[in-house]
Amino acid sequence: MRPLRYAINVTLDGCCDHRAGVPDAESHAHWATTLARADALLFGRVTYQMMEEAWRRPADGRWPEWMGESDIAFAEVIDGARKYVVSSTLDELDWNAELLRGDLGEAVRRLKDQPGPELLVGGVTLPLALADLGLIDEYEFIVQPVLAGHGPRLLDGLAQRIDLELVDRHVFRSGAVSLRYRPAPENSVAR
Template sequence: MLRYSINVTLDGCCDHNVFPSGAAGQAHLEEMHVHHAATMERADALLFGRVVYEMMEEAWRRPASGEWPEWMDERAIGFAETIDAKPKHVVSTTLGAVDWNAELVRGDLAPAVRALKDQHDEVMTGGLTLPLALAELGLIDSYELVVMPVVAGHGPRLFDGLAQQLDLTLVDRKELSSGAVALTYHPAATAD
């Protein structure tokens, strides 16, 4: 199974810097760390494009000292430890090598991702560019959209450029205390 998970605003923005403001934003951020760590824990492996891989590595890789930065609370550390430990597969034509418990995915995307799905019970992906390509190929089995109570009014939007309509069936809904709602969808043809 390939599961896609992403935070999104009410107007479809997926900029990782857009969160509710003030105290509500801090509560939301803390809750997202807990939620996404639990979601990621279920996955056997992670699948990233280059941009997301580099962004996640910079933010969440355990420092060489072994000590997490002072800014991290226990929720952020829990998320960091979860992502740090997971095997990662990186789709990139520009990176020559990766580390951080990762390997490059080379060749044609569709057969390479099918092979990963055969190799693992559950693979999790995030970001915008790679998931758009995966959706176009019909390779995503589950879509988790964590809808934040914010209208951004700008920024990158979910599935911009999708060639054909994607019909989905709601299979789960979880309201979070921060006001966000985690919605899980499966492709309509395979929803059970």
């Protein structure tokens, strides 16, 4: 069974706005490695469209001039990754993506039952629903040394508390900290 990992940048005050916790070259490299380990990415519509706009290879094949080396490494990994998108409003996708329809819990359980190394989910709304269903096997938060004071909050509205166990941590030169957690054993049964 493939584990499902939720991975996201977050500020010290819990903000998940992509404009508030902008990664540096070192954390971009970390994310590129993390994405490359995953068998597939799982996104909601909003996150999928945001990622596609920022990281899809342009039709002419050349990355924009604003991209540095770490941006390009990240872009190449995410551009080539297999993606599953949960959406009730999109009818078709490209960019190596497939729509997931029907019952969210059943659809994600089917993905997890397939062979492969791991599934990676990002965003804000979809991970909240998956956490409420007890389907997330690991959480990775890169806590950026920023106080945003606004924006969407990490897992805001969670139906019930989930106790976690720390399994790994890494401190970046920037002061950002990667924290990886798994649900504590009493949380491990999917609801």
